[in-house]
Amino acid sequence: MITNASPIVTRRLGYEDSHTLSRYLETGGYAGLRKALTMTPDEVAGEVDKASLLGRGGAGFPAGRKWSFRRHAETTYLVVNGDESEPATFKDHLLVERDPHQVIEGTIIAAYAVGAAQAFIFCRGEFALGLERLQQACNEAYAHGALGHRIFGSEFSLDLVIHPGAGAYICGEETALLESLEGKRGFPRIKPPYFPAAVGLYGEPTIVNNIETVSNLGWIVEHGGEAFAALGQGTSTGTRLFALSGRVERPGWYELEMSKTTFRDLIYDPSLGGGIKGGGALKAIIPGGVSAPWFGPDELDMGLDQDEVGKAGSMLGSGSIVVMDDRTCVVRAAWRITRFFHRESCGQCTPCREGSSWLEQVMRRIEGGYGRESDLELLLDACDNIAPGLSWPPAQTTICVLGPSIPSSIASAIKMFRDEFLVHVKDGGCPFGAGG
Amino acid sequence: MARLNADSVAEAEATIALYPQKRSALIPLCHLAQAQDGYLTEDAMAHIAELVGVTPAEVRGTASFYDMLHLEPVGRYVIAICTNIACMLAGAYDLLEHAEASLGSGVGQTTGDGLFTIEEAECLAGCDNAPCVQVNHRYFGPLDAAGFDRLTADLASGALDGTVPHHGVLSRVTRSVGLEKDGEAAAR
Secondary structure (H helix, E strand, O other), rough: OOOOOOOOOOOOOOOOOOHHHHHHOOOOOHHHHHHHHOHHHHHHHHHHHHHHOOOOOOOOEEHHHHOOOOOOOOOOOEEEEEOOOOOOOOOHHHHHHHHHHHHHHHHHHHHHHHHHOEEEEEEOOOOOOHHHHHHHHHHHHHOOOOOOHHHHHHHOOEEEEEOOOOHHHHHHHHHHHHHOOOOOOOOOOOOOOOOOOOOOOOHHHHHHEEHHHHOOOHHHHHHHHHHOOOEEEEEOOOOEEEEEEEOOOOOOOEEEEOOEEEEEHHHHHHOOOOOHHHHOOOOOOOOOOOOOEEEEEHHHHOOOHHHHHHHOOOOOOEEEEEEEEEOOOOOHHHHHHHHHHHHHOOOOOOOHHHHHHHHHHHHHHHOOOOOOOOHHHHHHHHHHHHHHHOOOOOOOOOOOOHHHHHHHHHHHHHHHHHHHHHOOOOOOOOOOOOOO | OOOHHHHHHHHHHHHHHOOOOOHHHHHHHHHHHHHOOOOOOOOHHHHHHHHHHHOHHHHHHOOOOOOOOOOOOOOOOOEEEOOOHHHHOOHHHHHHHHHHHHOOOOEEOEEEOEEEEEEEOOOOOOHHOOOEEEEOOOOEOOOOOHHHHHHHHHHHHHHOOOOOOOOOOOOOOOOOOOOOOOOOOOOO
16 A cells, blocks of 8 residues: 655655755754754653664664663764665665755754764765765754754754765674774674674764664654654554665655555556566565565565564565566576675675675576586575575674675575576576576 | 875865874775875875874775775776666666777776776666666766767766766865864864
């Protein structure tokens, strides 16, 4: 069902100049921050608790609970994670480019709630325009009195630094991001401690929130947590920005009420995905970033709901949905995803570093027509060495979740399309030709 | 090649002042050096090491981890063609093949005139415009073969000079204020 819920984080994007301070102020910008500053930090955090806002970065952890790990600390940093690199995910890219003030307002509100005096927005380096827009907005926010000494005349002061990344998927992992922000290689840190709220940037308590998560905060404070929680259902409250790509007529971003809209609606509704490109049949979808196990045509009537998708053995993850049709070679698709993980493995842990290399090479030889039937068991065995049992959520043999994410696409493709692998082996090539 | 010039040093010092610990400025300073020279020279890495208080090996060791930081010279325009899943489903490998053929240069190579370096990129978060391409991290797409040829012709003729700066220039907007929370640097 497509509801008529008004968009939240994309509500200004109809304007060409949505990134400017003048448009932001004209459309109610910084009202949420002004209101927040009349409340106590606990009251602000209380509204976010009431909203039941789930983190929008991929793990879906409740934002309010994350904050509760570190309120009123002596030194606390707030770091906003804008290193969006999960393949097929492009929502944070949109938000930093098109509504940077909304990101900054949310950052200030979050910093106020957790008692941080310095905040960083870690923006993916490849977002050159996004970095320019964020820096421009940051400069404007200082001049407007929304940042710096005694914000809007209150007792609260905050400095914000826009920090550029330099191209590494792994820096989306929050402890790798903090290492990178410290000027080091993006190596994820050994857990425990599990949360940077305990040991974060420079060893100090640090809260890390995603760009889309903080983009909701201005609205939540202004309208109240209950108004946000009234949207969606169960634990999936509010709206969410979904990124749709692959073989659909209308790839793009769609902000939808959580849980109510189904995968089928998103893919087929004329106002959303508009159906399969060229009118073909749907073969499989990736429901939440390439780390997620795949779904088939039978699972399309599931709601875009974090719990529901989780119970079905996958994840809503980063909110990006990739559609594959009957002209798509799933071997090639799974190979390309595996190649990505191989390239982006940081190299610290053997199962991930070596496993991704093996898997990529075996997948490549099957797609190239040089595979053997025994390769299927070899693939599954190597996958099992990275994430024993191939269950969901995956068991972990590595420092971070990159490794255990690698088997998802291969295990899904073999489980759902074993015959297609065998055709590659028997025919000595890809039945879809080079373009599959 | 060059250490950081006077302008770059001034910007580097302003950047270092934004962070509680100097080393946090290491990556922003690498971008700054690339903006100056197009890539990270040995001299620039040594200079960055002096500025943030680490060894040149630590700068190199950090920089070599990141895809955007180039330790070897690249063309004026680095054309990153995404071939990850969403772009692949929209024909990215055909586009990459075309790019190599039309520029007469393979992935990782620079054309003889020093203008173009082709890279095969991982997802650039431009999947609604697949297949997408970045030139010096500015987006173009969706692109077919003819669109690619127009793009490279426009780059070569200088028609896109205002949109696409030379390789290494990331944000053309600089920070206008220092840290202000303690009320010290209220230089508005």
